[in-house]
Amino acid sequence: xxxxxxxxxxxRLIEEFGNLPGVGPRTAERYAYAxxxxxxxxxxxxxxxxxxxxxxxxxxxxxFALIDAEEEVSPLYTDEARNKQxxxxxxxxxxxxxxxxxxxxxxxxxxxxxAISPIDGIGPEQLHIxxxxxxxxxDQVAExxxxxxxxxxxxxxxLFLQRYIQEASLKITISRLARGIPVGVDLEYxxxxxxxxxxxxxxxx
Amino acid sequence: xxxxxxxxxxxRLIEEFGNLPGVGPRTAERYAYAxxxxxxxxxxxxxxxxxxxxxxxxxxxxxFALIDAEEEVSPLYTDEARNKQxxxxxxxxxxxxxxxxxxxxxxxxxxxxxAISPIDGIGPEQLHIxxxxxxxxxDQVAExxxxxxxxxxxxxxxLFLQRYIQEASLKITISRLARGIPVGVDLEYxxxxxxxxxxxxxxxx
Numbered sequence: 001x002x003x004x005x006x007x008x009x010x011x012r013l014i015e016e017f018g019n020l021p022g023v024g025p026r027t028a029e030r031y032a033y034a035x036x037x038x039x040x041x042x043x044x045x046x047x048x049x050x051x052x053x054x055x056x057x058x059x060x061x062x063x064f065a066l067i068d069a070e071e072e073v074s075p076l077y078t079d080e081a082r083n084k085q086x087x088x089x090x091x092x093x094x095x096x097x098x099x100x101x102x103x104x105x106x107x108x109x110x111x112x113x114x115a116i117s118p119i120d121g122i123g124p125e126q127l128h129i130x131x132x133x134x135x136x137x138x139d140q141v142a143e144x145x146x147x148x149x150x151x152x153x154x155x156x157x158x159l160f161l162q163r164y165i166q167e168a169s170l171k172i173t174i175s176r177l178a179r180g181i182p183v184g185v186d187l188e189y190x191x192x193x194x195x196x197x198x199x200x201x202x203x204x205x
Numbered sequence: 206x207x208x209x210x211x212x213x214x215x216x217r218l219i220e221e222f223g224n225l226p227g228v229g230p231r232t233a234e235r236y237a238y239a240x241x242x243x244x245x246x247x248x249x250x251x252x253x254x255x256x257x258x259x260x261x262x263x264x265x266x267x268x269f270a271l272i273d274a275e276e277e278v279s280p281l282y283t284d285e286a287r288n289k290q291x292x293x294x295x296x297x298x299x300x301x302x303x304x305x306x307x308x309x310x311x312x313x314x315x316x317x318x319x320a321i322s323p324i325d326g327i328g329p330e331q332l333h334i335x336x337x338x339x340x341x342x343x344d345q346v347a348e349x350x351x352x353x354x355x356x357x358x359x360x361x362x363x364l365f366l367q368r369y370i371q372e373a374s375l376k377i378t379i380s381r382l383a384r385g386i387p388v389g390v391d392l393e394y395x396x397x398x399x400x401x402x403x404x405x406x407x408x409x410x
Contacts (some may be wrong), residue, residue, distance in 0.1 A: 004280055005305045006298075007273045009254070009261035016251040020238045027227075032258075033299055034226045036271075040366040042224060047252040049218040054236070054245040056214035066241075068212045075209055092236055093211075102208045 010036065037066045062135065064111035064128050066093045076100075076109060084144040089132065089161065091115050091149055099147065107145070110135065114158055115153035124160055132161075136170050143173040150179065211275065219337055226360065267340065269316035269333050271298045281305075281358055288312045291349040296320050296354055304352065312350070315340065320358035321365055328382065337366075341375050348378040355384065 005015075017028035035043050037038055060067045060074035067074050067167055075199050076082065079181070086107030090096060112127040135141060148154035160175050179197030181190050190198070211219075215237055222233035240248050265279035266270045272279050276287040281287065281301070291312030293368055297303060301314050340346060355357035367379055384402030386395050395403070 005302050005384040007271050008275075009257050009273070010271060013251075013258055016247075020233075020236045022235070029302070030227070030300055031225045033297075035255065036258055036262060042221075042257045043258055046221040046224070047255040049221045050212070050240065050248045050255070051220055052214050053241055053248055057212045057241060066212050066215060068214070071212075072409040074232075082332045092238075094234055096235070097210050148375060151246070190360045 017138045062131075063109050064093075064113060064131070065109055067097055074109075076080070081106065086145070087132070087135065087139075087141050087143070088145040088147050091154065091157070092148050095147065095149075107143075112148070112157065115148055115151070117155040118152045124157075124164070127162060129161065133165070133168050133170070136165070136168075136172060141170075141172055143175060146174065146176045218391060267336075268314050269298075269336070270301055270314055271317060280312075286311065289344045291350070292340065292344075292346050292348070293350040293352050295352050296362070300352065300354075305398070312348075317353070317362065320356070320362040322358045329369070331361075332362070333364065334369060338370070338373050338375070341370070341373075346375075346377055346381060347389055351379065351381045370394065 014025070014028045014034065016026075017023055018025060020028075023031070035046070037161050056069045057066055058069050058071075059065070059083040060071075060077065063074045063077050065074040065076060072078075077084070083106055087110050088099060088105060088107055089110045089112060090099070091112050091114055093111050096111070099105050099109075108130050110128065112129065112132075114122050114127060116122060116124055116127070132144075135146070144165065146158045148158045148161075158176060165172060165174055172188045177203055179194065180201055181187065181194060187195075208382055211253060218237040218240065219230070219233045222228055222236045223230060225233075228236070240251070242340055261274045262271055264270070264280065265276075267284050268279045270279040277283075282289070284351050285316075292315050293304060293310060294315045294317060295304070296317050296319055298316050303317070304314075305312050315333065315337050315373060317334065317337075319327050319332060321327060321329055321332070337349075341349070349366075349370065351363045353363045353366075370377060370379055383406055384399065385391065385406055386399060386403050392400075
């Protein structure tokens with residue numbers, strides 16, 4: 001366009017916001033304009049948080065959860081109250097947040113760092129699977145809960161993991177999160193596969 | 206919760222992202238994690254854009270559009286090709302972007318800086334209305350297109366503006382954007398008020 005419509009600094013911010021996942025041009029405009037209208041200190045705080053992020057966050061060498069740069073190992077692992085013989089295996093670090101919100105789990109975690117996905121070129125060798133086997137031996141793990149996503153990639157990762165652990169001939173119980181009808185969902189709206197899982201996993205009362 | 210789940214730096218970024226309009230905790234988590242997984246230079250670029258925003262953007266003293274800090278007046282006003290006798294009145298600076306995208310408008314703009322909204326404590330005295338009257342006189346404005354939003358606030362602002370300009374006894378044509386059925390919408394899904402507008406504004410072929 002011949003004439004510039006928006007100031008260059010605003011255009012730049014819109015472009016940068018547009019790099020966030022799922023943010024289109026209109027949403028990016030909305031974010032940038034909201035920042036502009038508010039106090040500059042708010043923009044500064046967000047900028048500071050962004051600048052500090054990579055420097056202050058690292059990956060736990062045992063569980064591969066995200067931890068503070070000054071920590072050695074994840075507090076969710078070192079915590080005495082946590083059962084180290086019970087390991088919940090998840091795809092991504094944020095999955096831990098979802099599980100911790102339940103307040104019902106007192107074991108430890110192991111982050112795979114993704115799921116097997118041939119399309120994206122992610123094979124089992126890119127995931128933290130050998131480190132999991134290592135942990136199983138070191139901590140005498142008694143049960144592994146596979147909590148990968150309910151996606152095709154999550155399912156194949158779970159299957160691969162199950163076989164891999166069985167082949168390592170460790171005496172470990174392997175379990176998976178239950179599949180079924182989520183709370184608050186009407187039966188008529190539940191999809192076929194979920195209902196099949198719900199039937200298979202039915203519990204005697 | 207007893208044990209910290211996420212690193213403090215990540216929590217801070219999630220909180221700051223959560224201050225953006227319409228961003229809930231889950232979306233903020235998603236943004237922060239995406240930033241963490243990508244190259245640190247991307248986080249730095251967003252941080253820099255945020256830090257420069259307020260310093261490099263100012264408001265045009267004539268049109269109240271957003272302009273570069275080093276500009277005197279909006280280029281959409283100074284541009285020789287633009288008809289200064291035609292003024293399109295909008296609520297917010299970003300409305301200009303939407304109108305410019307049509308490529309069909311070659312007049313100038315005037316940003317009111319909001320809409321009359323007694324609930325939010327915004328009266329006509331907080332809007333750039335006197336400056337509009339001033340412009341009408343200085344530029345011998347021939348037509349004002351009122352392009353406020355199709356909301357209750359936008360409608361009352363339009364009505365107020367119309368009366369205000371008429372009372373100033375200026376010889377100016379006042380027009381409003383057409384109301385009607387948007388492109389791609391089925392008649393059966395159009396709401397009552399839109400249909401009423403479409404009937405009233407019907408055009409003879």
